[in-house]
Amino acid sequence: MAENLLEVRNLVVNVEDKEILHNINLDIKPGETHVLMGPNGAGKSTLGYALMGNPKYTVKGGSINFAGEDITKLAVDKRAKAGLFLSFQNPLEVPGISLSSFLKTALEQQRGVRIKAWDFRKELRQAMALLQMDLNTGFSGGEKKKAEILQLLMLNPKLAILDETDSGLDVDAVKIVSQGIKTFQEHRQGALLIITHNTKILDALHVDHTHILAQGKIIKNAGPELVDEVSKNGFEKFLQNKE
Ligand code: ADP
């Protein structure tokens, strides 16, 4: 069996003195796709932020190992360099900065070296071709999510945490995002932790493991079949089983 890429052990996370996550355990192997579901306010985003090292989310107990290294106390930029990626539920707009210069900066930060404009264009073109994106049309505000997927392909992380990348999208956009994630699975072979409400995004994707988080605890671990069950019957059954 392959070594774990991510090993979360008894993780306790506080936000402003309130314990939000209680003793979370999670193992992800290289290349695996995990889905994290659960009701609103369960702590799903909190887990994403804590894994990425957002300083607002304080680790009070337990540990996070990633790619053979204890990253529990590592700063965000070091985690990004180690191969972690977190997409944002509500991506920030950076006024006055074009997507390509944003991507170039992100890549340079990740690699810790300057990238020649020529080389960057080449990589950008290659990723856009994989996503069947048109370099000339650029990105309107409504296409921020696509930009995120492009960033995912370019940064090529070992583990990408996608926090509701599908929220607020129309049917066509969900398809494009889903196709983009599939392209990442097939062409980059990175692992994924997909946090989602909308099981539509998973229809075309290969899923290895599923987890349900409720009230700051993982209350169910299962295989891909749980996606269908939750999309048919919701979480209620699992919430009751907990008592
Ligand atoms: P989910 O993503 O599953 O909907 P969240 O992780 O966003 O859940 O929230 C879990 C709990 O943590 C909620 O009770 C929320 O109010 C609290 N919380 C999360 N982030 C913050 C924050 N930045 N400031 C204050 N409370 C927060």
Ligand code: MG
């Ligand atoms: Mg959330």
